[in-house]
Amino acid sequence: MIEEERYCVDILTQVSALRAALDQFGVVVLGQHIEGCVYGNSAEEAHPHDYVTKEQRMAEVRTTLNRFLK
DSSP states (O other): OTTTTOOHHHHHHHHHHHHHHHHHHHHHHHHHIIIIIISOOOTTOOOSOOOOSHHHHHHHHHHHHHHHTO
16 A cells, blocks of 8 residues: 555554454454463363463463453
């Protein structure tokens, strides 16, 4: 769009749409991480993180949210 010398407002609108799409993608990945990695581990699944206690699980959720929301 820049190379085509499109109107700046149109470019900014596309940037805004991309940000919104990335935010929604991040929400999906975050939800899958919490459901599958933090709380969804079963005894049969090999996973690098074993969150045994409630405190460990909550610490992981807090860390992940802090990274996502920056």
